[in-house]
Amino acid sequence: MSFNQSWGFQTNLFETNIINLAVVIAVVIFFVGDAVQSLLAKRQESILTNLQQAEQRAAEMEQSYLDAKTKFQQASTEVVEISQQAQDSIQQQEKQYQTQIANDLQRLQEFQKSTIFYQQQKIQKQISQKIIDFALNKVNQKFQKKLIFPVQNSINKMCLEQLKQL
Template sequence: MFFSTSLFSTKTSVLVMAGHFGFNTNILETNVLNLAVVLAIVLTYVGDALRGLLENRKQTILANFREADQRATEAQDRLRQAQQELEQAKAKAQKIREQASVTIEQEKKQFVRQTQEDIKRLGILQQETLKFEQQKAQNELAQKLVKLALQQVREKLNQRLTSSIHSAVNNFQIVLFTNYKAS
């Protein structure tokens, strides 16, 4: 049961004109009229609040969009910067590879040159060692020959040396010694 004060209702207008209030029992009339009144009140009082909420929501959504755009722009900038750094890193890596190749080649040449110098030094050392060993062998041979010769001379002298030959040799040596001192 809805109470209606509308002037559009025939029964109500009759009742109001008569100075009495009554109930309208026509459900279709009263529902439409009540709905119109409720909607008017809702739109009047709640509409402003609803419009404010919708406006706030709209501003929040727009702020979120702006923030998302800003983050997207920042992400694009970071991506661009990362790509530049990647390109720089690639260029640096290529430069390092080239330098490594050059360095390896230089080290290889240096190693070959050093090895050749070592081989030359070893050859010279080998020749010097060979000469030294030859001289050592010659000296040993000369010493052995001299010992052998002296031994043979002693043996011959001991076999042939008589006292007269011994005196003659001693006298001869004394004369040589005297002549050596005088000069």
Template sequence: MKFSMTILTLFSSLPLGNEGFGFNGNILETNIINLSVVIGVVVSLGGDALKALLETRKQTILQNFEEAKSRSDEARARLQLASEEVEKSKQKAIEIQAQTVDLLEKEKELYSQQLDSETKRLATLKQETLMFQEQKAKFEISSQIIALAVNQVEEKIKTRLTARLHDSVNNFNIVLLRNMAI
């Protein structure tokens, strides 16, 4: 309807010539007429298609917008979950760090106690070893002194033992034995 009204308005405003209907050589007038005819035909015939195309495009844009909003909401939810996980991880890391410090303190105390125990044990072992070495040295010195004394006595006996001394020692021992028997 709009198209036919526009064309009638356009044609009614054109001056009617004496010549009637025929070839118009004025380019400006014919271009305006042709353009208005083409626009009218396009609007009347293609208007519904253009409206449908624009409506489809509008629906597609709205659908894309809704999908983008949905993805945005989903991303925000995932971000929130990830943030919560990060916070949980931070708390867990703090707990692990505190446990590690406690464990290190306990291990340090245990090693300190073991070190003290081992130091005392080694000190005792050192004292026992020193006493053993001292006793061993005393025994060796005593053995050497005894051996030296025995050697000296043997030397004195060999050098002083004469036949007369030998007889006198034997007689003395015999007298002692007789006195014991009585």
């Protein structure tokens, strides 16, 4: 047996490095390969889980956005409706106020007419009373001039009848 064919040191570096490298790679793949493969699988699973969660959050955000958009549209519609109702209510109030003012004005005019009528009647009664008083004074003056009693009586009756007719 020669020295090169037994176990020992090889002096050819190129052949020695390739063999050592192959042995190291084989050992690394055999022992570390499963661990690296397991780590890579876990990492892949983690990335997929994160992607699914991100997609789920994106879908939830999209749904939240659509819900908010729908609520905004509903609120906008309600604002328009409330505004329209307010305008209608204001117009209705104005009509009621105008009607109330017209009714109040009519009542005031009727009250004015009735007041004028009653004042006219009062003045007529006062004038009638003054005429009666004046007539009685005239009669008394004529009586004082010594008219006869039957003539005085007939004058008084005639004046009283005429006053009753007024």
